[in-house]
Amino acid sequence: MEGKFIDINCDVGEGMGNEAELLPLISSCNIACGGHAGDDETMAQVIQLAKKYDIKPGAHPSYPDTKNFGRSTMEIEPEAFVESIRAQINRLENILDHEGVSLHHIKPHGALYNDLAKNEALADLFLEVVTPYKKGTILYVPPNSVIAEKAVHQGFHVKYEAFADRSYNEDLSLVSRKLPNAVLNEPQQVLDHLVKMVIENKVMTINGRETNINAQTYCIHGDTPGALRILMYLSKELPKKHIYIKK
Numbered sequence: 001m002e003g004k005f006i007d008i009n010c011d012v013g014e015g016m017g018n019e020a021e022l023l024p025l026i027s028s029c030n031i032a033c034g035g036h037a038g039d040d041e042t043m044a045q046v047i048q049l050a051k052k053y054d055i056k057p058g059a060h061p062s063y064p065d066t067k068n069f070g071r072s073t074m075e076i077e078p079e080a081f082v083e084s085i086r087a088q089i090n091r092l093e094n095i096l097d098h099e100g101v102s103l104h105h106i107k108p109h110g111a112l113y114n115d116l117a118k119n120e121a122l123a124d125l126f127l128e129v130v131t132p133y134k135k136g137t138i139l140y141v142p143p144n145s146v147i148a149e150k151a152v153h154q155g156f157h158v159k160y161e162a163f164a165d166r167s168y169n170e171d172l173s174l175v176s177r178k179l180p181n182a183v184l185n186e187p188q189q190v191l192d193h194l195v196k197m198v199i200e201n202k203v204m205t206i207n208g209r210e211t212n213i214n215a216q217t218y219c220i221h222g223d224t225p226g227a228l229r230i231l232m233y234l235s236k237e238l239p240k241k242h243i244y245i246k247k
Contacts, residue, residue: 005246006198007159007217008234009140011060011109013038013046014069016223023049025231027245028056028217030107030140033092035062035084036070043092047099054247057101058140061088062109070110071177078125085129106130107140107161114174117145127151143214144172162215164194164234165224167206172213175206185225187233194218194234198243 012019013032023029023046031046032038038060050057062070064084076084093103108116108126116123123146130139134156141148143160151158165184167175175182184190197203203213220227220234238244 003242013042030060033088056104058105105138116147123147159216
């Protein structure tokens with residue numbers, strides 16, 4: 001059987017302190033850059049680990065909301081939003097430059113990620129901010145989303161992202177973290193979820209129905225309980241199914 005090579009990304013630099021264990025098991029990482037978590041020290045630490053393990057580093061900007069970890073929609077003036085997102089990415093890029101590493105991708109975090117999937121005005125504003133990165137940087141975006149459609153139309157290089165540790169609604173939106181079974185914590189459950197997406201291009205929704213999904217990168221949240229246990233299990237079990245993490 002011909003093997004499949006996939007990108008597994010992980011949100012890091014968010015105060016969990018598990019990056020040294022997680023990064024050898026993934027292929028790209030999304031680094032918190034001060035909006036919901038992270039500071040210069042944590043960014044530098046993660047970037048140095050990314051260099052060591054040849055992991056592609058990305059910016060993980062969010063609403064400027066450390067209180068709610070960026071997981072609540074925030075009412076913010078357009079000018080303040082633009083200033084915040086630009087400052088977050090620039091802050092990370094300055095450290096990347098110092099370490100001699102290039103920014104590989106940009107992936108919004110939390111509520112901002114979800115809002116960009118459906119809010120046209122916000123998507124336009126975000127894409128305006130990241131336009132300087134259009135040529136050399138990839139956007140990680142949800143498939144069938146407003147921001148994905150706009151980004152492709154504007155000539156951005158995108159990777160469609162799916163979540164190996166999250167449950168989906170039938171419209172491919174993520175089940176709210178406030179609801180039961182929104183986060184998948186058991187390694188076998190995550191493996192089954194991921195393999196179905198990779199091999200069949202389908203996902204089993206929270207209602208028990210299959211729907212089509214097309215993704216080129218798959219996320220495991222660094223703050224998911226048991227994230228290390230999940231990734232260790234995937235690294236052992238995926239090759240048995242002829243699926244390999246592409247460095």
